[in-house]
Amino acid sequence: MTLMSEAAPRKTPLFDEHVRLGAKMIPFGDWMMPVQYSGIIDEHKAVRKNVGVFDISHMGQLVATGPRAGAWLNEMLTNNIDKLEVGTGQYTFLLNEQGGIIDDLIVYRTEPEKFLLVVNASRTEEDFAWLQKHLADSTALGNRSADFGGLAIQGPRVIELLQAMVGKETELPERNQIKDFAYDGITLTIARTGYTGEDGVEVFFAAKDAAKVWNDLLSKGKEFDIRPCGLGARDTLRLEMCYPLNGSDLSPKHNPIEAGLGFFVDLKKPKFVGREVLTEAKEKGTATRLIAFRMKSKGPPPRPHYSVWQDGQRIGEVTSGSLSPSLNEGIGMAYVATEHARVGSEIEIEIRDRKLPAVIEKKPLYKKS
Numbered sequence: 001m002t003l004m005s006e007a008a009p010r011k012t013p014l015f016d017e018h019v020r021l022g023a024k025m026i027p028f029g030d031w032m033m034p035v036q037y038s039g040i041i042d043e044h045k046a047v048r049k050n051v052g053v054f055d056i057s058h059m060g061q062l063v064a065t066g067p068r069a070g071a072w073l074n075e076m077l078t079n080n081i082d083k084l085e086v087g088t089g090q091y092t093f094l095l096n097e098q099g100g101i102i103d104d105l106i107v108y109r110t111e112p113e114k115f116l117l118v119v120n121a122s123r124t125e126e127d128f129a130w131l132q133k134h135l136a137d138s139t140a141l142g143n144r145s146a147d148f149g150g151l152a153i154q155g156p157r158v159i160e161l162l163q164a165m166v167g168k169e170t171e172l173p174e175r176n177q178i179k180d181f182a183y184d185g186i187t188l189t190i191a192r193t194g195y196t197g198e199d200g201v202e203v204f205f206a207a208k209d210a211a212k213v214w215n216d217l218l219s220k221g222k223e224f225d226i227r228p229c230g231l232g233a234r235d236t237l238r239l240e241m242c243y244p245l246n247g248s249d250l251s252p253k254h255n256p257i258e259a260g261l262g263f264f265v266d267l268k269k270p271k272f273v274g275r276e277v278l279t280e281a282k283e284k285g286t287a288t289r290l291i292a293f294r295m296k297s298k299g300p301p302p303r304p305h306y307s308v309w310q311d312g313q314r315i316g317e318v319t320s321g322s323l324s325p326s327l328n329e330g331i332g333m334a335y336v337a338t339e340h341a342r343v344g345s346e347i348e349i350e351i352r353d354r355k356l357p358a359v360i361e362k363k364p365l366y367k368k369s
Contacts, residue, residue, distance in 0.1 A: 012057035013149045013210035021228060029122040031058045033231055040232035044325040047196055047237055051155035052229040053217055056202065057210060059150060060124030062117040062131070063142045069113055072136035076273060077107065078256060080266040084109040089176050089191060091264050093256050094119075094127060099277030100252035101259070103127050104244065106193060108178045116178075116189075118150075118202070120246045134273075149210035153217065154200035154237075157224040162190070162201065164220045173201070186213065195234065197241035197366060236322050240366035242292045242333060248304055249290060249319045249333055257281040258335070259290045260363070288316065289341040292365050295330035295349065296357040302332040302349045309348040309355055315340045318349060326366050330358075 009032040018025060023034035034055065036043060046052045064073060074081040079092035089108035093101055103123040108116045119127045128143050135141055153161065162172055166181045166188070173179045178191040186209045194200030205213050218226060235245070244250045244259060256265050257278055267279055295302065302321030307314050316336030324331045332349070340347070343362050348355040 010058070012055055013207040014055045014057060014214055017211055017214050018055065018228075023228070023230060026231070028058070028231060031121060033058060034228075036230040036232045037228045040230070040236060041325045043227050043229040043233035044236050046225065046227035047155045047198055047229065047233065048326060049156070050225040050227075051153065051157040051161055051221060052227045052233065053214075053221070054152040054154070054229050054234055055150075055214075056152045057149035057207070058121040060117075060119040060121060060127065060143070060145045061148050061150075061204065062119060062124075062128055063144055064115045064117065064131075064139060065113055065142075066139040067113055068136050068138045069115055069140075070109070072139050073107065073115060074269060075136075075271050076131060076134060077105075078265040078272060078274070078278070079107075080269060081107065081109075081115075086110070086112055087173070087177055087179060089116075089178055089193065093261075093264060094130065095255070095272075095274035095278075096130075096252055097273060097277075098252075099255040099274035099281065101246070101250045101254060101256065102130060102252060104246055104250055106191075108191060110178065110189075118191075122247060147207055148204055149207045149213075150202060150204045151213065151217065152194060152196075152200060152202050152234075154194050154196040154198045156199060158198070158200050161217070161221050161224050161226065164223075165217065184212075184216075188213070195243055196237040197243075197364065197368075198237075235320075236325055239320050239322055239331060239333070240324050240326055240364065242363035242365060244290070244333070245320055254288070254290070254335065255281055255286070258286045258288055286338060288335045289338050290319070290333055290335055291316075291341050291343075291360050292333050292363045293331065293347060293349070293358045294327070294361050294365060296359055299330070299356055300351050301330040302351060302358075307350040308334045308336050309350060310340050310345070315347070321349075324365065331365050 018034045026035045077092040094103045105119040173192040181188045189204040301323040306318040308316040318334045321332030345360045
């Protein structure tokens with residue numbers, strides 16, 4: 001989690017609702033966000049067992065339109081936009097010329113010539129400026145972030161809750177699909193995506209409707225044991241699944257091949273920013289790899305920037321670490337020298353001047369039974 005900038009922190013349209021519910025608010029980048037309500041472990045387990053709802057209104061929403069919008073985005077992003085039918089989305093990367101990750105995002109094709117890009121909150125202005133700088137003819141780029149809110153609703157009972165909201169007979173989107181729904185005079189844009197490893201959706205709506213949508217969800221979700229959830233549970237849930245966090249596991253210093261995310265890079269495309277660097281990385285390999293690990297003993301959990309050791313040699317650095325509520329073990333991810341990145345290898349994490357044993361694991365760390 002990043003430190004607050006010197007400017008006054010920004011507030012989402014749900015700030016007052018979080019305060020009213022007694023959430024613990026913390027600075028997160030440029031925003032004041034809830035880190036927890038009933039507690040990180042309680043909220044984490046609610047998402048794994050029932051359903052939880054997160055405020056994601058701080059995330060950026062950019063819109064690209066025009067007859068060349070798709071072709072232009074295909075040159076700016078790593079995944080293949082041509083594969084997107086109307087009403088579908090894909091995970092992808094925005095890179096610099098060196099192949100470093102500016103941002104990871106989801107792009108949806110909402111109309112034949114219209115695309116919604118949901119980007120990380122701390123990267124919204126940077127993404128917009130980068131894309132605007134490279135904008136193609138006959139293409140317009142807009143930033144609607146301030147006018148829209150968003151919620152991530154996650155957990156095995158999410159479909160029951162959504163049907164209680166929009167009707168039991170309503171056909172909900174499939175995985176990676178996006179659709180508009182009418183709800184009590186409000187347009188809800190529902191995308192079947194998420195960041196927890198559970199079934200889930202991300203819902204977007206006009207900022208003025210945020211409090212009503214939030215409170216209606218919590219009211220209708222009582223029978224499903226819903227919990228409002230904060231950044232703490234969001235982090236432990238995504239880490240168990242080894243989903244990367246921008247600014248920690250992903251940065252301009254690393255490319256998607258190093259991060260083990262080459263699946264979201266289409267090197268068959270003839271042209272996109274950073275392609276040459278990624279092609280070479282794919283062919284020749286990379287000096288480091290992002291690995292997942294599990295601690296082998298009880299003790300304080302690993303944290304970002306802790307050193308990783310093997311046979312008395314420092315081989316890397318932790319990028320994400322925490323206690324896993326599902327596994328009740330310390331877990332994390334780290335960039336290590338590629339020759340030391342083999343699954344099953346014994347490593348050590350330096351925690352408070354002690355080197356504690358850990359093992360490199362296959363991703364994800366949490367697997368549903």
